[in-house]
Amino acid sequence: xxxxxxxxxxxxxxxxxxxxxxxxxxxxxxxxxxxxxxxxxxxxxxxxxxxxxxxxxxxxxxxxxxxxxxxxxxxxxxxxxxxxxxxxxxxxxxxxxxxxxxxxxxxxxxxxxxxxxxxxxxxxxxxxxxxxxxxxxxxxxxxxxxxxxxxxxxxxxxxxxxxxxxxxxxxxxxxxxxxxxxxxxxxxxxxxxxxxxxxxxxxxxxxxxxxxxxxxxxxxxxxxxxxxxxxxxxxxxxxxxxxxxxxxxxxxxxxxxxxxxxxxxxxxxxxxxxxxxxxxxxxxxxxxxxxxxxxxxxxxxxxxxxxxxxxxxxxxxxxxxxxxxx
Amino acid sequence: xxxxxxxxxxxxxxxxxxxxxxxxxxxxxxxxxxxxxxxxxxxxxxxxxxxxxxxxxxxxxxxxxxxxxxxxxxxxxxxxxxxxxxxxxxxxxxxxxxxxxxxxxxxxxxxxxxxxxxxxxxxxxxxxxxxxxxxxxxxxxxxxxxxxxxxxxxxxxxxxxxxxxxxxxxxxxxxxxxxxxxxxxxxxxxxxxxxxxxxxxxxxxxxxxxxxxxxxxxxxxxxxxxxxxxxxxxxxxxxxxxxxxxxxxxxxxxxxxxxx
Ligand SMILES: Cc1cc2nc3c(=O)[nH]c(=O)nc-3n(C[C@H](O)[C@H](O)[C@H](O)COP(=O)(O)OP(=O)(O)OC[C@H]3O[C@@H](n4cnc5c(N)ncnc54)[C@H](O)[C@@H]3O)c2cc1C
Numbered sequence: 001x002x003x004x005x006x007x008x009x010x011x012x013x014x015x016x017x018x019x020x021x022x023x024x025x026x027x028x029x030x031x032x033x034x035x036x037x038x039x040x041x042x043x044x045x046x047x048x049x050x051x052x053x054x055x056x057x058x059x060x061x062x063x064x065x066x067x068x069x070x071x072x073x074x075x076x077x078x079x080x081x082x083x084x085x086x087x088x089x090x091x092x093x094x095x096x097x098x099x100x101x102x103x104x105x106x107x108x109x110x111x112x113x114x115x116x117x118x119x120x121x122x123x124x125x126x127x128x129x130x131x132x133x134x135x136x137x138x139x140x141x142x143x144x145x146x147x148x149x150x151x152x153x154x155x156x157x158x159x160x161x162x163x164x165x166x167x168x169x170x171x172x173x174x175x176x177x178x179x180x181x182x183x184x185x186x187x188x189x190x191x192x193x194x195x196x197x198x199x200x201x202x203x204x205x206x207x208x209x210x211x212x213x214x215x216x217x218x219x220x221x222x223x224x225x226x227x228x229x230x231x232x233x234x235x236x237x238x239x240x241x242x243x244x245x246x247x248x249x250x251x252x253x254x255x256x257x258x259x260x261x262x263x264x265x266x267x268x269x270x271x272x273x274x275x276x277x278x279x280x281x282x283x284x285x286x287x288x289x290x291x292x293x294x295x296x297x298x299x300x301x302x303x304x305x306x307x308x309x310x311x312x313x314x315x316x317x318x319x320x321x322x323x324x325x326x
Numbered sequence: 327x328x329x330x331x332x333x334x335x336x337x338x339x340x341x342x343x344x345x346x347x348x349x350x351x352x353x354x355x356x357x358x359x360x361x362x363x364x365x366x367x368x369x370x371x372x373x374x375x376x377x378x379x380x381x382x383x384x385x386x387x388x389x390x391x392x393x394x395x396x397x398x399x400x401x402x403x404x405x406x407x408x409x410x411x412x413x414x415x416x417x418x419x420x421x422x423x424x425x426x427x428x429x430x431x432x433x434x435x436x437x438x439x440x441x442x443x444x445x446x447x448x449x450x451x452x453x454x455x456x457x458x459x460x461x462x463x464x465x466x467x468x469x470x471x472x473x474x475x476x477x478x479x480x481x482x483x484x485x486x487x488x489x490x491x492x493x494x495x496x497x498x499x500x501x502x503x504x505x506x507x508x509x510x511x512x513x514x515x516x517x518x519x520x521x522x523x524x525x526x527x528x529x530x531x532x533x534x535x536x537x538x539x540x541x542x543x544x545x546x547x548x549x550x551x552x553x554x555x556x557x558x559x560x561x562x563x564x565x566x567x568x569x570x571x572x573x574x575x576x577x578x579x580x581x582x583x584x585x586x
Contacts, residue, residue, distance in 0.1 A: 011488070011489065012488065012492060071494060072494075073496070074467060097489075098470070098471050098486070098487055098488050098489055101446070101454040101458075101470045101471060101505075102458060102468065102469065102470035102471070102505075104455075105423075105454075105455040105458035105459050105462070106458050106461075106462055106468070108424075108455075108459070109458075109459055109462030109463065110462065114547045114548055115423075115424070115455065115548075116453075116548055117453045117454060117455055118452050118453055118454065130551075131548075133452075134452075134556060135450060135451060135452065136337070136339075136341055136343075136449070136450055137339050137449060137452075138556060139341070139343075139556070140343070140345065140352065140553050140554070140555070140556065141553070141554050141555070141556050141557070142550045142551075142552065142553050142554070143550070143551050143552040143554070144548050144549070144550060144551065145548065145549050145550075145551040146547065146548050147547050147548075150547070187467035187498065187499070188467055188469060188496050188497070188498050189496060189497040189498070190494060190495075190496055191483070191494075191495040191496060191497055192494075192495050193488075193492060193493070193494055193495075194485065194492065194493040194494070194495055195491075195492060196490065196491025196492060197491075208585065208586070232586055240508060240509070241508070241509075243509060244508050244509030244512075245509075245512070246512065250491055251491070256489060257487055257489050257490070257491075258490065258491075259490065264585045265580065265585040265586070272339060275452075278559075282559060285585070286580070286583055286585055287560065288576065288580075289562075293340060295342060297556060299562050300556050300557070300558045300559055300560070300562075301559040301560055302560060302562040303560055303562060303563065304562060304563055304565055304576060304579065305562035305563065305564045305565070306564075306565050306572055306576070307564065307566075308569070308572065312569045313569050313572055313573070315569070316569035316570050316572065316573035317572075317573040317576060317577065319570075319573065320570070320573040320574055320576075320577045321577060321586075
């Protein structure tokens with residue numbers, strides 16, 4: 001096997017901590033195959049990030065710095081394509097993210113590489129790499145077999161790999177490369193960042209959260225969940241479809257494209273447990289879920305599971321809370 | 327403006343199945359089919375662009391006969407033309423995103439287009455690859471996870487989601503491919519009478535031979551070797567009984583844990 005290469009994950013110009021998850025996984029694989037681990041980084045002011053990553057278990061860092069690399073555009077695809085054509089890694093690792101959803105398949109097409117995205121793990125068995133991923137909204141997991149002659153590109157969900165503590169970490173060799181970039185040669189032109197509207201509440205500060213999902217059915221179902229939140233003195237949050245339906249403002253959304261919360265109590269009402277939702281709440285202290293579908297993936301992440309109709313369960317919980325008060 | 331929508335029909339999220347003993351296949355217990363939610367948003371975006379630019383919407387779906395239902399719904403919502411790439415269920419299940427992209431790009435290359443739209447993700451496979459692979463194979467630029475589109479003179483201004491409420495504003499020139507994110511606009515519904523009317527219209531049917539593709543050429547590069555039950559992140563205690571019993575037990579547990 002040739003080397004392993006990681007593409008560093010940046011979010012709004014800052015290194016995303018999920019990069020450490022990739023480094024840990026990449027190191028394990030590189031060691032198992034007795035090969036080198038590279039990290040490729042593209043950005044604007046990246047000196048500090050290079051310094052920060054220089055002793056984290058990488059053999060080499062290849063860094064491209066340019067004002068036009070502060071945000072993802074097709075420049076990323078072209079630079080990485082040229083880099084990988086030369087480096088010839090057997091494995092390229094990325095975080096499954098808003099960036100890699102665009103970048104990873106484009107690289108696979110250009111490099112004629114095999115690609116498996118949105119993975120939950122990457123195993124080594126009999127000297128072969130076996131990507132693991134989930135399907136059907138998380139109702140089943142699968143192991144993927146890959147033709148092995150070609151380079152393999154794998155994107156892994158954020159938060160599924162627990163970085164290992166390592167003691168002896170050699171310093172990485174740093175290779176800074178210059179790039180010539182002209183804005184008018186890019187096919188996708190970056191204009192600006194649009195910031196979210198100032199929020200009225202910050203759900204990340206809440207101790208208790210009651211969250212509503214599409215299972216509320218209609219606004220009267222949502223009202224019930226709101227009443228439960230009120231009865232518990234908890235903050236109301238939700239999964240993405242309720243934002244898309246315009247029933248709640250986006251500041252209430254938990255998950256990959258919303259907020260990450262870690263309350264003492266998280267009650268999920270009518271939420272199926274898609275990975276993009278789980279990533280935003282799985283570290284809550286106690287998780288309770290109410291769902292009519294006994295196979296809903298949310299139950300795999302819960303401490304207390306209630307199989308049932310929220311329209312029957314929630315009024316009973318509210319009654320019970322009132323009873324204890326009086 | 328010529329708009330092409332790649333529309334997938336998927337099993338709905340309440341699907342029930344059992345994993346076969348050898349883990350090689352799924353035995354479906356309860357299946358109904360729907361338009362993949364993100365693709366429905368892609369169709370919605372195309373229909374709005376059609377209204378704005380006096381455009382023409384072609385919808386393409388790959389799959390067995392059942393996918394025609396999705397195409398009729400798309401026509402009832404306002405799509406002008408539907409193309410069904412007909413392939414058997416069994417073959418469809420064996421394909422990977424790269425094979426699907428190969429078939430779709432062959433079909434698109436016979437259709438005029440300025441913007442190709444598809445969903446940011448499918449419910450069943452959730453690889454988010456097909457759109458970008460199609461664009462790469464056609465040699466056109468692409469933007470993924472699009473949450474807004476504005477047509478300017480010649481160019482289009484696109485909002486791309488970045489997470490936590492942030493978006494990037496980008497400029498791209500057609501021909502281009504956009505993968506559309508949930509919630510870009512609110513979805514229109516197709517009333518039953520319109521679906522019935524759509525069923526009187528014709529759907530263009532293509533087979534792999536019509537596209538000049540052999541089975542060998544669409545051979546998948548990745549395949550599922552084993553299905554297994556998702557690992558449990560936490561071991562849940564199931565609280566059962568009547569709603570009142572459940573409520574009592576739950577509140578007791580939460581009081582003991584000192585969270586309420
Ligand atoms: C790039 C990207 C980013 C995303 N970001 C996010 C994000 O930040 N947050 C997020 O949540 N999603 C996000 N999603 C969407 C995600 O994939 C799922 O579509 C979404 O989480 C599903 O929400 P849900 O569980 O409420 O709805 P569904 O999946 O439709 O689930 C509804 C559940 O309610 C149950 N139910 C139905 N009726 C009842 C009843 N009467 N009582 C009890 N239960 C009932 C059903 O059994 C089902 O399990 C993202 C997707 C993409 C592609």
